[in-house]
Amino acid sequence: MNPHSPVKRGYVRPLNLRDGQVEMAHGAGGRAAAQLIEELFVSAFDNPWLRQGNDGAAFVPALAPGERMVMATDAHVISPLFFPGGDIGSLSVHGTVNDVAMNGARPLYLAASFILEEGFPLADLKRIVASMARAAREAGVAIVTGDTKVVERGKGDGVFISTTGIGVVAAGIDTGGHRARPGDAILLSGSIGEHGVAILSQRESLEFETQILSDSAALHKLVARMLEVAPGLRVLRDPTRGGLATTLNEIAGQSAVGMLIEEAAIPLQAQVEAACELLGLDPLYVANEGKLVAICAETDVDALLDVMRAHPLGRHAARIGSVIEDNHGFVQMQTRFGGRRIVDWLSGEQLPRIC
Amino acid sequence: MNPHSPVKRGYVRPLNLRDGQVEMAHGAGGRAAAQLIEELFVSAFDNPWLRQGNDGAAFVPALAPGERMVMATDAHVISPLFFPGGDIGSLSVHGTVNDVAMNGARPLYLAASFILEEGFPLADLKRIVASMARAAREAGVAIVTGDTKVVERGKGDGVFISTTGIGVVAAGIDTGGHRARPGDAILLSGSIGEHGVAILSQRESLEFETQILSDSAALHKLVARMLEVAPGLRVLRDPTRGGLATTLNEIAGQSAVGMLIEEAAIPLQAQVEAACELLGLDPLYVANEGKLVAICAETDVDALLDVMRAHPLGRHAARIGSVIEDNHGFVQMQTRFGGRRIVDWLSGEQLPRIC
Structure with missing residues (x-):
């Protein structure tokens, strides 16, 4: 503390950090x-x-x-x-x-x-x-x-x-959204939807058997490990507001490519899935605060999944799909039932003030 | 614009920038x-x-x-x-x-x-x-x-x-608040109080003969000129919230020195002075957004005042006082009537939401 601060001069009492308020x-x-x-x-x-x-x-x-x-x-x-x-x-x-x-x-x-x-x-x-x-x-x-x-x-x-x-x-690293190419793999570092569901459950005073916790976490150490084994990693992005669906659409737009993901490959906690059903939410659009999407060349997939799974924040990392050619920049999903559907941008607001 | 943006896809109408609202x-x-x-x-x-x-x-x-x-x-x-x-x-x-x-x-x-x-x-x-x-x-x-x-x-x-x-x-430049020394000069780049008075007049719907304008301006070009002629400049600070009085107290505290300023030397527009009287404000505590305080060695004063006065944002630059020894870190002012008073920190709030 500054020895000549207005506080030390004894002019003012210490802040009342128990009962005081912002004035x-x-x-x-x-x-x-x-x-x-x-x-x-x-x-x-x-x-x-x-x-x-x-x-x-x-x-x-x-x-x-x-x-x-x-x-x-x-x-x-x-x-x-x-x-x-x-x-x-x-x-x-x-x-x-x-x-x-x-x-x-x-x-x-x-x-x-x-x-x-x-x-x-x-x-x-x-x-x-x-x-x-x-x-x-x-x-x-x-x-x-x-x-x-x-x-x-x-x-x-x-x-x-x-x-x-x-x-x-570092020199040579470029993880901007414009670098995805057809044939690349789409990796996800873990299960989706926890942050948004934790917030909404709290707002709605919903209780589940075990409490769903936000996944809020700092991902830079995981990223550093990934870049060590795959410095040519093409794209990194964290699927926050708007969820995985919006993030994939953003990247598809920036890179002018399409994407094909597999619903069954996307990690999702059973409890989060149940909560989303109850709340009428699509987990693809629910915010995450401790997950990342990585797009990489096919040759980098194994090394990346290995280091991701060895890291506490990437334990459930999975390959969820591939980048494909598509002039329209559409993101498509192979559903659990075998069909395909377009996964569009989030329209309107799903969860206000989620971050 | 991104050619694959969700906007260009034709899904949405352009923003209504005339009558639309934030949603x-x-x-x-x-x-x-x-x-x-x-x-x-x-x-x-x-x-x-x-x-x-x-x-x-x-x-x-x-x-x-x-x-x-x-x-x-x-x-x-x-x-x-x-x-x-x-x-x-x-x-x-x-x-x-x-x-x-x-x-x-x-x-x-x-x-x-x-x-x-x-x-x-x-x-x-x-x-x-x-x-x-x-x-x-x-x-x-x-x-x-x-x-x-x-x-x-x-x-x-x-x-x-x-x-x-x-x-x-640049190398060798350090304008932190801890560098003022007894014997240094205190310079001010122009008249005080315009920003605060402009805001308050607007809030209170006061009208003066000529409108008082905020002095809001970017000072970096003036600073660059000052550092060219006086790279040893000791302290720079802009007297925003809390005004000149608070800024001088901050620096006095950081440097563990006293200051003696002269009321008659502080540039003040007649209209701002009149408005302050009407509004019950002390211009020393009123916020500025385009003024700076510079503290420098006596030997740099003339060169600095020359370049300041040659710049549009420093036309009314003046030397307003000196740094003195004082273990208590007090700022004193020689008033227009010849007396001396302590110019203390701003206590409480004078003008909320001024910046």
Whole structure:
């Protein structure tokens, strides 16, 4: 803590992290804001960049020849803020770390900006910030800079968190959505639908025999292993909002190819399947927060599935289909009953505020 | 535009940018979201990174030996969204460009994340995005990646925009708040209080003889000129929320020094002074969005004031005081009447949602 901070001067009492609330003054840039930043954020995210107290953080990314940097950003507005398997804090780290990782990069630094609603309990904010700090530590990324704003009661919804990540892509790696080619294999790192079903169950107060947990997790270490054995990996993308169906349609569009997937090959927990039936959801469109789609040459399939299955976040990895020629960019699915159907983009909204 | 985008397939009608509204589906990650991104954001921010359509942007920052990168982030929740001299779009570019510039860096890339409220008019969103695009173009920075979320009516307030900027600091430059030393001079790039007074006048529907405009502007080109003539410049900071008083207190705290400023030397438009009296505001605490404080060695003062006054954004630059020894880190002001008073941190909230 800064020895000359307005807090240490003894002018103000420590934040009441048990019963206190977010006040408009916490966003006004004065003493109360400085106090919130020091006592809540800097102490949780503890690192030299934040301790410097400047409006930004400096670093030297140490790029080797041929390496590139990647920047990715995500706003998080999930409701409820706390859910089985995570909360908006851990999600805001995982979401952006994964966006960076899907670019084939190792994530280095995060920036975080908070929009708080007046009256939000400081105890909840503390829990969220602690969860963010833990997720960042586990992922090996530092939250090096941030910002906090406060809006009046009824003009926000508790907490929104935007995170931006920076990472480095090794020379020769390119996992952009334009690189899928007919004949490539489509791999999926695990079962689909847990995140969306966990959130919706919580919203609807549904109870299942065992609780369905969000799969929210940071995928960059799995990605690093995959790129070691298959540096020519063509495409990586995490099927978040809009689910697997939307992600495949995006890639098909970017690469101007078709896809053919097999319903029976797509990992799906029996419980999630049951919950989707109950809730009237198609698991293909339900958000995931700890899964990835990888598209690769046929020759890379075995090596990739081996390293994926050896990693805790890829245990149930499977080949779910192939890239085919199709000028229309359609995604088709061989159903369990033997027919084929078009798997279209998500139309309308299936699950609002899922991330 | 992506030739295989869901929009071009003819499945959907173009966005109604005249009478349409933001819908929950625009945040759901499916076709409506893709359409909003393509027709509104990508077309306005037009650049190769966004056109690639990946969840992130790759670039090679071309760092020379000794150069560092800087990352800064800001959430923008200003109300009203449109104000004399700018709007949330231009402000969200200027605010973050300035945070990057205050680190002594040349800004390169921006990431932007939007939190939209259901029902917000698409025509207003289009205006905001166009204004952002213009501000970014004028500043010479590219908005390379982004994200859009939608919250239900009554859970947001029109539009919130978080921007994160990346820039490069030349070797040997360090403008952090810890570098002020007793004997240094305190320079200010121009008159204070315009941004805050412009916003508050709009909120209160006050009318003055001539309209007071926000000073919202990107300061990085001015900073570049200043660093050319004074690479040893000690501290740069923009006095935004909390105003000049809070910024000086922050720096005094970081550097463990005192400051003595002269009220008569602080540039202040007569009209802003009058408005502050009417509104019961102390201009020292009113936010600016196009001004900077520079702290430098006595030997750099003349050269700096020369280049500042030669630049459109520094025409009224002035030396407003000196850094002094003070273990308590107090900022004192010699008033117009000859006395001295402590200029403390902003306590409580003066102007909510000013940026």
